[in-house]
Amino acid sequence: DQQVKQNSPSLSVQEGRISILNCDYTNSMFDYFLWYKKYPAEGPTFLISISSIKDKNEDGRFTVFLNKSAKHLSLHIVPSQPGDSAVYFCAAKGGNYQLIWGAGTKLIIKP
Amino acid sequence: EAQVTQNPRYLITVTGKKLTVTCSQNMNHEYMSWYRQDPGLGLRQIYYSMNVEATDKGDVPEGYKVSRKEKRNFPLILESPSPNQTSLYFCASSFGGAIINEQFFGPGTRLTVL
Numbered sequence: 001d002q003q004v005k006q007n008s009p010s011l012s013v014q015e016g017r018i019s020i021l022n023c024d025y026t027n028s029m030f031d032y033f034l035w036y037k038k039y040p041a042e043g044p045t046f047l048i049s050i051s052s053i054k055d056k057n058e059d060g061r062f063t064v065f066l067n068k069s070a071k072h073l074s075l076h077i078v079p080s081q082p083g084d085s086a087v088y089f090c091a092a093k094g095g096n097y098q099l100i101w102g103a104g105t106k107l108i109i110k111p
Numbered sequence: 112e113a114q115v116t117q118n119p120r121y122l123i124t125v126t127g128k129k130l131t132v133t134c135s136q137n138m139n140h141e142y143m144s145w146y147r148q149d150p151g152l153g154l155r156q157i158y159y160s161m162n163v164e165a166t167d168k169g170d171v172p173e174g175y176k177v178s179r180k181e182k183r184n185f186p187l188i189l190e191s192p193s194p195n196q197t198s199l200y201f202c203a204s205s206f207g208g209a210i211i212n213e214q215f216f217g218p219g220t221r222l223t224v225l
Contacts, residue, residue: 002152
């Protein structure tokens with residue numbers, strides 16, 4: 001049973017528009033969430049994170065929103081650029097030393 | 112350059128033939144971890160290490176061994192590989208013991224067990 005779900009395997013967005021990637025979780029004890037980005041033939045790289053005491057965190061073009069009551073978080077990328085084409089993973093702090101990862105969403109930015 | 116290196120990057124082997132995937136980091140990180148990535152399942156943690164001589168099981172440790180004799184190295188050992196261990200493997204490291212700290216990943220090792 002997956003505790004962190006990214007229900008969209010892929011998403012296609014026009015360059016310059018907003019990209020919204022979604023992530024749902026089932027465990028209300030999760031208290032920290034992270035987004036990682038992965039290009040082909042490379043390892044994931046950290047993008048942005050949010051603590052459960054916040055509902056929003058912003059870093060440049062990237063904003064993560066957390067809705068605890070819905071157990072839902074989303075990553076907004078504005079404006080989307082061709083270099084944003086990658087697989088995006090959502091992860092939740094599942095214990096002191098472990099992250100629980102979603103299956104990933106492949107984002108394709110169309111020129 | 113700060114990095115995590117893994118070797119080999121690609122490996123095709125046969126069932127039962129012991130193999131080791133090496134992982135090394137040059138950032139003096141205390142925490143190191145091994146993950147496997149499978150389609151539709153995301154990354155699943157195999158083993159992690161908080162520091163030298165301190166290792167612990169992750170979510171899917173069966174069939175794997177690790178060791179942490181030096182801070183920089185964290186090899187993954189498959190004593191008797193089986194086809195269900197065909198996967199993409201990533202090593203990662205991070206500063207300190209907090210899992211929320213940014214993890215730095217190696218480039219991955221694609222393993223095929225026939």
